[in-house]
Amino acid sequence: MAPSNHQNWRLPPDPSRADLARAAAGDREAFRTIVERYGTMVYSVAYNVLGSHADAEDAAQDAFLRCYRSLPQYRSEASFSTWLFRLALTTAVDARRREGRQPEPVEMPEIVDQREASIGDHVDAATIVRALGDLPEDYRTPTVLRDLYGLPYQEIADLTGRPLGTVKVMVHRGRAALRLRLRAAGVRPAARANTAGVGHATDAVAGHEGGEA
Amino acid sequence: MDCGSVRALINRFIDGELGYVETAEFQQHLDFCPDCSEELRELCELRGALAAWSGVRLAPPPGFADRVMAAVQRQPQPGSPRPLGEVVDGALARVDEVLGRVRLPHGRTIPVKNLLGWALAVVALVIGLGRRRGRDATQARTP
Ligand SMILES: [Zn+2]
Numbered sequence: 001m002a003p004s005n006h007q008n009w010r011l012p013p014d015p016s017r018a019d020l021a022r023a024a025a026g027d028r029e030a031f032r033t034i035v036e037r038y039g040t041m042v043y044s045v046a047y048n049v050l051g052s053h054a055d056a057e058d059a060a061q062d063a064f065l066r067c068y069r070s071l072p073q074y075r076s077e078a079s080f081s082t083w084l085f086r087l088a089l090t091t092a093v094d095a096r097r098r099e100g101r102q103p104e105p106v107e108m109p110e111i112v113d114q115r116e117a118s119i120g121d122h123v124d125a126a127t128i129v130r131a132l133g134d135l136p137e138d139y140r141t142p143t144v145l146r147d148l149y150g151l152p153y154q155e156i157a158d159l160t161g162r163p164l165g166t167v168k169v170m171v172h173r174g175r176a177a178l179r180l181r182l183r184a185a186g187v188r189p190a191a192r193a194n195t196a197g198v199g200h201a202t203d204a205v206a207g208h209e210g211g212e213a
Numbered sequence: 214m215d216c217g218s219v220r221a222l223i224n225r226f227i228d229g230e231l232g233y234v235e236t237a238e239f240q241q242h243l244d245f246c247p248d249c250s251e252e253l254r255e256l257c258e259l260r261g262a263l264a265a266w267s268g269v270r271l272a273p274p275p276g277f278a279d280r281v282m283a284a285v286q287r288q289p290q291p292g293s294p295r296p297l298g299e300v301v302d303g304a305l306a307r308v309d310e311v312l313g314r315v316r317l318p319h320g321r322t323i324p325v326k327n328l329l330g331w332a333l334a335v336v337a338l339v340i341g342l343g344r345r346r347g348r349d350a351t352q353a354r355t356p
Contacts, residue, residue: 010268028282028285028286031282031285032278032282035278035281035282036278039273039277039278039281040270040271040272040273041270042273043271043272043273043277044269044270044271047271048266048267048271053274057273057274057277057280060273060277060281061277061280061281061284064281064284064285065281065284065285065288068285068288069288109271109272110271110272111269111270111271111272112269112270112271112272113270116268116269116270117269119262119265119266119269120258120261120262120265121258122258123258123259123262125266125269128262128263128266129266143263144263147259147260147263147264148263148264148266148267149267150264153228168224171224172224175224175227175256175259175260178259178263179252179255179256179259182255182258182259182262183255187258
């Protein structure tokens with residue numbers, strides 16, 4: 001599960017073999033440098049999958065604990081960044097929302113470098129975060145895995161433990177819901193009044209599931 | 214192809230799952246249907262924005278690395294064997310999951326793991342006694 005089609009994500013450079021070996025042997029200072037170098041990557045993945053600061057921090061911490069425990073099994077065939085990225089994704093998907101937690105209002109994450117925040121001609125970061133935050137969790141996770149991180153549907157099915165057809169329907173619905181949110185946020189001011197078409201679209205995507213599931 | 218068929222295929226088009234003929238028919242429809250073209254354009258714009266957002270680095274909350282390291286401190290060294298008690302407990306929990314309970318002659322049921330625990334205790338006792346006898350014998354031989 002290499003982070004395939006997201007050339008947008010610049011993975012940090014791998015630590016040296018010597019540093020990795022020291023961390024794998026239990027050297028905590030060496031491990032700390034890994035946490036500092038990759039904290040942003042692991043946290044970003046966790047936030048995007050889970051959509052809340054509290055859940056993201058728990059999952060990111062858990063990912064680093066898993067990393068610490070399984071470093072001795074890490075083989076350098078895959079780059080360390082890719083290996084840790086995969087671990088972060090898996091951990092975030094595994095994380096369940098804490099029982100009884102009230103749905104929080106969407107909290108904007110802190111963007112490290114504001115120059116990165118212009119993500120489209122018509123779309124700004126806050127609109128995307130809010131639109132993702134409004135998605136039902138069932139749609140959010142597969143849609144994030146597919147359209148942020150470019151995972152093939154089959155890998156999403158394996159990760160989430162859901163049938164392939166279900167995963168596709170969730171992503172299709174997630175996209176439809178996000179598109180409507182972006183419209184509602186006035187992302188396309190020039191868009192013609194085309195509400196009939198919008199209704200159509202949702203029906204078409206929902207109707208599509210019968211053929212695939 | 215009519216609008217309904219095109220909308221039903223739009224996600225598979227985006228995902229590159231349509232065959233040659235379907236793609237041709239799909240695009241033929243888009244050439245004269247502004248509504249479907251608009252929907253496709255919006256979905257493509259959405260996907261572009263999501264892909265771009267995936268590259269935006271989000272800062273972990275202050276003190277994150279410290280909290281991770283505090284949690285790491287509580288971990289055993291990586292690769293070190295887990296304490297024996299933990300291993301046995303883990304194994305018994307698995308036995309419990311897999312085998313569940315056994316019914317005794319009087320109709321009572323007990324978890325299989327209890328039986329296994331007792332069996333392990335007996336084995337440990339026998340081994341212990343054996344070792345002690347061996348040691349007694351060695352001691353007896355030394356003057
Ligand atoms: Zn049409």
